[in-house]
Amino acid sequence: MTSLLRPDFATASAALVGNAQRQNLARLHTWLVDEVGLLPGETVLAVSNYQEGSFGRLPNHVVLVTDQRIAFTHDGGLRSIPLSQIDATRVGLRTGLVNGELTLLTTGGEALRFKKGVSLAIQEVAEYTIHGAAASVPVPAPDRPLPRAPRRSTEPSSQGAGQDSVTGTTDQLVRAHVPGAQVLRVEHSGSDHFAVFEVTEAGDQGELLVNVVGRYSGTLVCGQQGPLAGFEVSASGPWSLTLVPWGDVPRWRGHERGTDSGVLVLPAPAQGLVSATITYRGFDHLAVTAHGADWDLLVNHVGAYRGQVRIPPGTEYLVVDTTGPWEAVLD
Template sequence: MSDTPTTPERPSDSPAPPPPAPPAAAPSSATPKPRSALALWAMIVGIVAMVSAVIPGLSFAAWIPAIAAIALGVIALIRRTPRRGQALTGVVLGPLAWVTAIIVSVGLIAGLSGGVDDSAGDDPVAVEEAPAPVAEEPESEPEPAPEPEPEVVAPAADVVYSGTGDTILQIELPAGPDSIGIATIAHSGSSNFAVWSLDGDLNQSDLLVNVIGGYAGTVPFNLSTAERITAFEITADGAWTVTLRDVLSVRELPASATTTGQGDDVLVYFGDATVADLAHTGESNFAVWSYGASSDLIVNEIGAYTGQVRWPAGTALVQISADGAWTIALQ
């Protein structure tokens, strides 16, 4: 080892070499985040567009997010983002929202225009036709229709027979063979005068007249439907006449009135039960029969009579047998 001092070397004026470059950093995993966010936004905007399309008030503006969803989804697909499903959702929801918005908007416009048309069509009619308020008069009750008057049936024409002495007289009733017969009979002889009604077998049915000498009166016959009168048996010594009449030609016995007559007669009664005052001034039999719902013998006396009796109700044919004047006063 030497004791000679060592002279230190002067540092060189040349620059020092650069330090070695640091190793390259590994690729960061956060690099694809912008692309993933793009796909996510495409899906979100598509959903917003679809929701807006189905809301009537927002459907008119739904096309804006619909176009945005389509654009974002297409860009995300071009950049090949790893979340392709979200990008496809945005691309599908965009057109679907657009079509839905159009349908909803058209329907809303049609509904509004229809409502406006209806209200516009109704209002003028109501204004034009509405009259000024007036006090309504109560409607008068309709007058009842007048009851039709009963048809008036004219009586059939009389059938007149005449002869002298005893005769079997074949007859025809004016209103038909089954109708009630009314016979007005007259005789001008001085001996017995009798008239019997005969049935179809010429059997005697009822003794209608049986007097001595002259006679004038009216009697009923053919009152029963069990037998049909077809002839009269006349016993007479003088001239006689038989006038057959329709029962409709018989005069009425009015209620609350007085009816008078002479000899045999026939009347018709329509009314209620009442009280009758009867009188007769003859000398022979005085009898009053009422033929209605039942046959009632009201009076049966000989000679003069005055009395008060019950008079039955209902429609009835009244036969009076008398040889003098008589009176019937109904109360």
């Protein structure tokens, strides 16, 4: 079947090794080329199969990513979305030995889910999509400096009872007054898509904080763009949200490990030349940002990573945004 495919299709679909997968791709190939309307010089980079719906359908739909867009067949036909409309920082990827699931979020807030694709193929689609989306939209500077976190004592607060926690098992609007930057602990033990949005004081949907498929246990910072009225949770499994006072967040003493997002609070604002070595052993997107009076993007990478980064003077805490095992060591 490979000889029937356009050369870039043949290379991009190398991970689809099953006879049924190859036959299905060959069947859709010409239609895809015509309907997607590939431009001269546009190259197909990765192709995967996936399943639409929960029951009764085989994973015989196709999702492909080029150097300009992502396109996919579905029960209603075909969609094509420019990479510039994909949020490169919010990608959910869950892989196993055989199958994988990928969740993307458009800049308009729409979630795109591709499940039961061949694990290696779906990873390649994720990687090229993230790289392409990140390259097509440069990281903008904030319109105004992000709010400083409240000044914190060097010792944990004794007010552990002050932590506010809410649990649920399905979609829910959580009302909570968040006056500014605050630490949020998020847990999810379900197997399906899970997302958490901020809700602004005006009642509008704010920043997307979590967007994953499957289990998640991470710590992040919410309210960095201003006060919040609460959170909007999209889920179909057990979850919890816990607002943690800054004084209850453990201080980063020089060596920290995690498996999902984390917040590393320095004992005191960074002074002089300070560096750290960041190691990541996962397959997803890794972003590390430094926060103080302003913020800096220290790491923006897809896949395994190890590197030394400079922590800007005045940094009060780092935020590690990812899904997968990571380690941060002060040099």
